[in-house]
Amino acid sequence: MSEQYATDDFMADLDPGDGEAVQTYYPNVAEWVENWLLPHYKRDLSKRAWDPRWWEYTEAISVLEAMWQAWEFHRTDSVTSMAVYFRDFHWPMMRELTSKDGPFWRLDNNLEARNLPPQWEAATPPVGLFRDVDHPAEAGVPFNQPAALTVVAGDDSEDQDDAEEAAR
Numbered sequence: 001m002s003e004q005y006a007t008d009d010f011m012a013d014l015d016p017g018d019g020e021a022v023q024t025y026y027p028n029v030a031e032w033v034e035n036w037l038l039p040h041y042k043r044d045l046s047k048r049a050w051d052p053r054w055w056e057y058t059e060a061i062s063v064l065e066a067m068w069q070a071w072e073f074h075r076t077d078s079v080t081s082m083a084v085y086f087r088d089f090h091w092p093m094m095r096e097l098t099s100k101d102g103p104f105w106r107l108d109n110n111l112e113a114r115n116l117p118p119q120w121e122a123a124t125p126p127v128g129l130f131r132d133v134d135h136p137a138e139a140g141v142p143f144n145q146p147a148a149l150t151v152v153a154g155d156d157s158e159d160q161d162d163a164e165e166a167a168r
Contacts (some may be wrong), residue, residue, distance in 0.1 A: 030055065032068040041094050049104035057062045059103040067093055 026032040074085035
């Protein structure tokens, strides 16, 4: 895994869903973490927390996957794009990820003594509180943007209830 990627032979294809393949420099997040991220983020581990087996932490996987995808986008976007990547993604996300109260907070200094944090409990919300993405009101709305709710002006609460019901 420590091999440096210097040719296009190591590019991986990702299909974003629009039929156009995206070329990535690293084939997966693990290769990116080992060969790009860690060499570019060197901090005092007495002030930070990091587990070489980061893939055992769900939160770390999610954050690092998001960072890798952002890096893959920004590395070829524009002349100043990598500066944007460092400012908006790299430094703030690594500060949070490696903070003493981040996902590695229960890691003993002796890396053999792992004590993974438990998942927090969550109560199931009432049925109908949230719309599914395939709800008719969500048609044509990008996945990451909520559909706009229609607000009816006036004092008639019955009209307000009808508008909220129609939005669901």
